[in-house]
Amino acid sequence: HPASVKLGTITAEGTADIYCYQCNDSRLDPELAAHLANFGINVLTQTKTEKSMTELQIEHNLNFDFSMTGDDGKSLEPVFGAGLTGLANLGNSCYMASVIQSLFSLPAFQTRFYPTSLAHAATCPEPLPASCLECQMGKLADGLLSGRYSHPRKVPDPSAVVHSPSPDAPDHTAPQFQEGLKPTMFKALIGKGHEEFSTMRQQDSEEFLAHLLKSLRQDAKKKSEAEEEQPTGVFRFGLEQRLQCMNCKKVRYRVDSQDSISVPVPAKEKSPVFVEGGDPPKVEYEPVELLRCLEAALGTETLEYACPSCGTNVMLEKQSRFSTFPDVFVIHAKKFQLVNWVPVKLAQDVPVNLPPNDELSLDAFIGLGKQEGEVELPEEAAAVAPAMPQINEAAMGQLQAMGFGTNACQRALLATGNSDAEQAMNWLFQHMEDPDLNDPPVIAPVAKSGPEPSADDIAGLSDMGFTPAQARKALRETGGSMERAVEWLFSHPDDAGEEAGASSTGPAAAASSHPGGSNALPARYHLKAFISHKGPSVHSG
Ligand SMILES: [Zn+2]
Ligand SMILES: [Zn+2]
Ligand SMILES: [Zn+2]
Structure with a gap:
């Protein structure tokens, strides 16, 4: 590009x-x-x-006057006290502040980190508090929950203003909000060694939550802390995936432990209103019910699948259900839609309506595991030869019309991304002398040791709701092509992917033990916290 x-x-x-x-x-x-x-x-x-864009953004954020007016037009009133302490923007750090405030509004995090922070400080094994996650979490908990730092913002001495009146003089009749804590040590520690969170750039709060939970679990593991003592457990639940071959009707179940669910937002554009002589109409979306988003994520999908029992490509039905429900349910609304396999960010905000009376019931989504009479699919053969990709027909037709043989055209298209006749033609001109030009194309199995996928691409696929492990494997299997990785992911719904490095201890590692959560009904939820970012960047929102 x-x-x-x-x-x-x-x-x-x-x-x-x-x-x-x-x-x-x-x-x-x-x-x-x-x-x-x-x-x-x-x-x-x-x-x-x-100034770079990041510096300009930080400057803009630091000078930004948030609208302190509610939906009803009334000015917001400043509040102070225990549990009512703000976090200052460190420059593009709103993604972090919103997650921290949400976490410390949960009793599990309050009781785990607030009363114990003093006791820990006396016995902390780390040489410096700056390198101890427990210390930094305790410090944040104390700062946010004690109320000792919940003060109105300091303003210059009013008497000084009287002597030098200027149009910029602060308005002393306006309510004074908080300065807020500056969690710089926490940010430095949690971002250490992470190529995105160590920067000053804008980040995605859902990715940050996942990173923080993973760091807290690693820290707890290091200290051999019992699992039931960890506040991170409130998010865990088991997601049951059921696959059924529509030909032989055999089934496969698996349960993955997760901390959140990514849901698509089935956005429907409003019909545009044209104004004569006016600007072209802006894209607007109909409101979507939150339950519709969940149904879209948990609904039945039909995929093509090489059934190990039938021994041929057949149709497969895939469905996800909850094997257990979490105490605190995190829903991540995907900001992308797939248009012709290419992820496209939704052009405008889509209003998502909460359920009536703010009560979300997940009872209907419970998964009951393998039923009596269901026969399990056999394990898949270890190495399945990769299938011949669908050749782009339009490009194929153009090339054949120029007189090239079928095999040569297929080879050229496969070598150049299978999309563009012109690129394939250039390839053909360069490979006219190849002795095997007219042999059937060989689809080489992609080596497992393909190049390490870029963090950007993994993040891009994660934004679409795949786990980083799945994204990593898909990119490796497809030589790093985003589009082919998406296709691969849809045709390998059963693949858990691969973790980065061997030392990784993602939530998937716990899949063999209990996934966390409870299968007791009813499973009802009320809204506790809501994080949203308005902005055009595909990296945040
Ligand atoms: Zn580009
Ligand atoms: Zn410590
Ligand atoms: Zn079958």
Whole structure:
């Protein structure tokens, strides 16, 4: 993709603002120094003269006056006291503040970290509190819950203003809100070693919650803390996946332990209202019921599947249910829709309506496991030869019309991404002399040791609701192509994916033991917290 680099933002460390007009988004380039050298630009001699986008965003956030007016038009009133302490924006850190405030509104986190923080400080094994997650969580709990830091924002001495009246003088009749805590040590510790959360960039709060829960579990494991003492357990539940071959009717069940569920938002565009001579109408969406989103995630899907019992490609029915319900249910609304296999961010906010009387019942979604009379599908053969991908027919037709043989055309399309006749034609001209040009194409099994997928691509697929482990495996299996990875994921609904590195202890590792949660009915939920971000970036929202 052609990308532009903003000259004044190039630093000697090799960072700069890069914008890709094809992706319509900002991009990172770890090889920027080498790439700029092609244009005779030596990053070592560059001096940064302009603010980068991140710096501009931070400046904007720090100066941003939030609307302190509610939906009813009344001004919000400042509140103070225990449990009513704000968090200051450290610059693009709202994703973190919103998650922390939500967590410490839960009794499980309050009782785990607030009263014990003093006792821990006396026996902390770490040399420095700055490197101890327990210390930092305790400090946050004390800061947020004690009320000792819940004060009105300090304002300049009013008498000083009287002597030098200026239009910028603070309005002393306006209510004074809080300064808030600045959790810089916590942010530095939780972001340490993480390529995204260690930065000052805007992040996704759902990804941050997953990262924080994982870090807390690792910390608890290090201290051999009993599982029932961990507050992270309130989120865990078992998601049962049921597959049924529609030909032989055999079934397979598996239960994965999860902390949240990603739901699509089945958005329907309102019919546009055209105004004569006015601007083109903005895309607007009909409100969606939250229950419809859950039904969309838990509904029945039909997929093509190589059934190990039938020994052939047949249709398969896939359905997800709750084998257990969590104490605290986290729902993550996906901000992408798939349009022709390409993830597209929803263009505008979609109103999602809560259930009537704020009561969400999950009773109808309980999964009961293998039923009497159901026969289990046999295990799949270890190495299944990859199937021949569907050849792009339009491109194929164009190439054949030019007189190339069927096999040669297929080879060319497979070698060039299977989408574009022109690229395939260029490939053909370069490979005219290949002795095997007219042999049937060979679909090589993709080596397991494919290149490590980029964090960006994994995050992109995670945004669509796949687990990072599934995303990683899909990208590896498909040589890093996002589009093919999506296809792979849909045709391997049963694959748990692969964790990064061997030391990883994701929630999936606990799948063999109890998934957490309870299967007691009724399973009813009330809204406790809500996190939303308004913004056009695909990296947050
Ligand atoms: Zn691009
Ligand atoms: Zn400590
Ligand atoms: Zn079958």
